[in-house]
Amino acid sequence: MSKQSSPLNFFERYLTAWVALCIIAGIGLGQIMPETFRIIGSLEIAKVNIPVGMLIWVMIIPMLLKIDFGALSQVKEHWRGIGITLFINWIVKPFSMAFLGWLFIRQIFAGYLPADQHDSYIAGLILLAAAPCTAMVFVWSRLTNGDPYFTLSQVALNDVIMIFAFAPIVALLLGLSAITVPWDTLLTSVVLYIVVPVILAQIWRKTLLAKGQNKLDQVLAKIGPWSMVALLLTLVLLFAFQGEAIVKQPLIILLLAVPILIQVLFNSGLAYWLNKVSGEKHSVACPSALIGASNFFELAVAAAISLFGFHSGAALATVVGVLIEVPVMLFVVRVVNATQGWYQSKN
Numbered sequence: 078m079s080k081q082s083s084p085l086n087f088f089e090r091y092l093t094a095w096v097a098l099c100i101i102a103g104i105g106l107g108q109i110m111p112e113t114f115r116i117i118g119s120l121e122i123a124k125v126n127i128p129v130g131m132l133i134w135v136m137i138i139p140m141l142l143k144i145d146f147g148a149l150s151q152v153k154e155h156w157r158g159i160g161i162t163l164f165i166n167w168i169v170k171p172f173s174m175a176f177l178g179w180l181f182i183r184q185i186f187a188g189y190l191p192a193d194q195h196d197s198y199i200a201g202l203i204l205l206a207a208a209p210c211t212a213m214v215f216v217w218s219r220l221t222n223g224d225p226y227f228t229l230s231q232v233a234l235n236d237v238i239m240i241f242a243f244a245p246i247v248a249l250l251l252g253l254s255a256i257t258v259p260w261d262t263l264l265t266s267v268v269l270y271i272v273v274p275v276i277l278a279q280i281w282r283k284t285l286l287a288k289g290q291n292k293l294d295q296v297l298a299k300i301g302p303w304s305m306v307a308l309l310l311t312l313v314l315l316f317a318f319q320g321e322a323i324v325k326q327p328l329i330i331l332l333l334a335v336p337i338l339i340q341v342l343f344n345s346g347l348a349y350w351l352n353k354v355s356g357e358k359h360s361v362a363c364p365s366a367l368i369g370a371s372n373f374f375e376l377a378v379a380a381a382i383s384l385f386g387f388h389s390g391a392a393l394a395t396v397v398g399v400l401i402e403v404p405v406m407l408f409v410v411r412v413v414n415a416t417q418g419w420y421q422s423k424n
Contacts, residue, residue: 096400099309100330103316104323114317118387126382129314133270133379135307139300140211140375141278142293144236148229155227158361161351162231165369166209167242170344174206175199175250177336186332194390196256201394202336203250204380207243209235210371213406214364217371220410223364231368239373240271247380266380304375308399311378315396318387333397338405345370345409349420359420363413371406374398 107114120127152159178199182190190198211232218228244267248260285293316323323329348369352362374395381391413420 093400093403095305095309096312096396099312100316100323100400103313104320106313107317107320110317114314117314118318126387129311129379129382129387130269132307132311132314133375134274136304136311136375137211137270137274137379138278138281139297139304141236141274142282142297142300143215144211144233144278145229145282146233146237146279148226148233149237151226151230152234155224155230155357155361157355157357158227158352158365159231159234161348161355161357162365162369163234163238164351165344165348165365166235167238167246169347170209170340170369171203171207171246171250173343174202174336174340175254177340178202179254181332181336186335189326189328189332191326191390196254197385197390198333198394199254200251200256200385201377201381201389201391202333203247203254204384204391205337205372205374205377205395205398206340207247207250208239208373208376209368211236211373213402214368214371217367217406217410218364220407221363221367221413222360223367224358224360227361228364228368231364235368236271236275239376240267240275243267243271243376262384263380266383269383270376270379308375308378312396312399315378315382315387315392319393319396323393329393330397330400333394334401337398337401341370341401341405341409345412349413353420359413359417362420366413367406367409370409371402372398374402 117128118126182195182198182202187195209232214232215228217223218225244260244263248263282293285296345366349362349366352365357365377395377398378392381389381395385391
């Protein structure tokens with residue numbers, strides 16, 4: 078696929094616009110029908126909201142259906158790019174976000190944000206940074222003519238690591254930020270939103286592949302939009318609960334976007350530069366930079382709701398990540414494409 082052709086579908090292309098509309102719709106509906114959303118928010122089992130849990134599964138499973146864990150055998154073919162991306166994803170990104178959260182939420186913007194939500198905002202930022210992107214990375218990689226085998230093997234490896242590392246890293250960083258989170262709730266989120274969907278998606282994938290690759294492609298094309306629709310419905314619910322806080326302080330979203338934006342640009346730039354220094358080819362450096370910078374925001378939203386609830390600052394912070402993901406990542410795509418000559422130079 079050429080760089081000129083765009084694999085973004087209708088929902089992906091205008092995701093930021095849809096999210097903005099969900100903000101408006103959610104706030105409006107929350108003010109008009111507060112009792113309805115109160116009932117929805119009360120439908121919980123073991124601190125997991127049932128309607129949102131179902132929407133999260135509809136969001137995540139179509140994405141995980143694309144992952145071929147057989148690609149893990151190709152990891153050794155791209156060991157430099159893989160190593161750099163793992164370093165960014167699991168060491169630099171979560172810890173840098175914890176620092177940026179402390180810097181902006183507790184220091185620079187402290188006087189402009191509700192004091193009782195400072196910890197919750199930081200927790201949401203940490204949850205957002207602790208999970209590497211799974212699905213949209215394939216879109217960004219294609220837009221840069223990235224090596225598809227590297228992208229697939231990196232995403233598959235990240236998914237495996239996420240099963241074991243997401244909860245410990247989140248718990249560690251929340252602890253360092255003096256935020257207490259029950260381990261049982263965190264582990265429940267990992268099982269519900271990572272382990273179970275991965276298993277179900279791989280069983281479904283294997284069943285479809287038994288009927289041929291075309292069958293898998295047909296199903297993926299059919300259910301692809303489900304993820305975005307489920308995401309948008311979840312956002313409507315979130316903003317219905319967050320509406321009152323946003324109306325009182327409309328700058329909250331802009332302020333929360335600042336550390337997220339800085340982190341994305343920093344991590345993508347660092348990964349891109351490290352790949353150049355290591356001598357990795359450009360078609361690997363591009364997806365490495367994009368995977369290193371983007372987030373599995375669907376998981377972050379689900380975990381934030383489970384851990385802190387609909388009304389929490391954590392849930393709102395993860396939603397801000399959704400709001401800026403597409404435009405910022407498209408900017409990174411343009412940068413890495415435009416700098417190919419510099420990247421391949423020997424200077």
